[in-house]
Amino acid sequence: GENVEQHPSTLSVQEGDSAVIKCTYSDSASNYFPWYKQELGKRPQLIIDIRSNVGEKKDQRIAVTLNKTAKHFSLHITETQPEDSAVYFCAAFPTGTASKLTFGTGTRLQVTL
Amino acid sequence: EPEVTQTPSHQVTQMGQEVILRCVPISNHLYFYWYRQILGQKVEFLVSFYNNEISEKSEIFDDQFSVERPDGSNFTLKIRSTKLEDSAMYFCASSAVTGTSPLHFGNGTRLTVT
Numbered sequence: 001g002e003n004v005e006q007h008p009s010t011l012s013v014q015e016g017d018s019a020v021i022k023c024t025y026s027d028s029a030s031n032y033f034p035w036y037k038q039e040l041g042k043r044p045q046l047i048i049d050i051r052s053n054v055g056e057k058k059d060q061r062i063a064v065t066l067n068k069t070a071k072h073f074s075l076h077i078t079e080t081q082p083e084d085s086a087v088y089f090c091a092a093f094p095t096g097t098a099s100k101l102t103f104g105t106g107t108r109l110q111v112t113l
Numbered sequence: 114e115p116e117v118t119q120t121p122s123h124q125v126t127q128m129g130q131e132v133i134l135r136c137v138p139i140s141n142h143l144y145f146y147w148y149r150q151i152l153g154q155k156v157e158f159l160v161s162f163y164n165n166e167i168s169e170k171s172e173i174f175d176d177q178f179s180v181e182r183p184d185g186s187n188f189t190l191k192i193r194s195t196k197l198e199d200s201a202m203y204f205c206a207s208s209a210v211t212g213t214s215p216l217h218f219g220n221g222t223r224l225t226v227t
Contacts, residue, residue: 034215036156043204043218044156089156100158100169101146101216 002027004092006104013080014112021107023090024072032093033066033073034101037086044089048075080111115139117219119205125225126195134190134222136205145188146206146216147180149173156204162188195226 003026013019025033031052036044050057050064050073057064061080066073077084090104118137126132138145147159161168162180179191188207192199202221208214 036218043220045218046215049215100161100171101148102158103156105155 002030002092002094002100002102004090004102004104006090006107008107009105010108010110012110012112015080015082017080019075019077019080019084019109019111021075021088021090021109022072023074023092023104024070025092025102026071027092027094028068028071030092030094033064034091034093035062035064035075036089036091036103038089038106039086047088077109080109082111082113085109085111117205117207117217119203119219119222121222122220123223123225125227128197128226129194132192132195132224134192134203134205134224136188136190136219137186138188138205138207139217140186142207142209142217144168144208144210144214145180145182146208147190148204148206148218149201150204150221151201159190159203192224195224197226200224200226 006023011019034049035047037047038044048059048062048064050066055066061078063076087106087108089106091101093101120135145162148156150156158171160170160174160180177193181189202223204221205219206216208216
């Protein structure tokens with residue numbers, strides 16, 4: 001089955017700086033890679049996703065890159081703000097009619113003033 | 114924006130009791146999922162459901178667990194005889210199609226087994 005590793009487990013940045021979170025996956029059949037933001041006690045919320053036919057995707061201050069050959073993908077947040085503080089999970093979704101979304105272990109991002 | 118809704122938000126039960134967690138997926142979605150998250154850990158897949166049957170399940174989803182779509186709108190997770198280690202946040206999710214379709218999560222039910 002799919003195995004997703006995520007680094008770092010915690011990340012502290014100053015407001016305005018950039019944050020980068022990296023994930024690797026094991027199943028070369030995976031073709032969909034969402035990123036979720038989870039605030040304390042709340043549900044995971046999709047913030048951006050990328051499909052395997054695309055190498056990069058950007059949405060305002062958030063961007064995701066995918067390297068299929070190396071089987072890794074990254075989340076980039078620029079101009080971080082205190083409200084970006086949360087736990088971020090990457091995930092991979094293998095192909096198939098009933099595939100399961102496999103999550104990484106999460107990165108706790110703290111944006112300090 | 115349509116949302117996945119879950120009830121109750123918090124359930125406390127004694128070990129050995131049965132619990133039913135309820136979910137109303139987004140109305141035009143076809144795939145339904147249950148995930149769980151033990152406090153401070155990652156979100157773990159339990160089961161996926163499509164066309165009124167289980168599509169896939171994880172090793173966590175043993176004989177104590179069952180899912181049902183009783184009436185065309187609700188999607189339930191039943192734990193037959195709860196154990197202390199079942200204490201977790203349980204998230205229901207739905208998607209329009211599987212594969213490359215985003216999963217939309219509900220707000221979760223926090224299950225506490227005492």
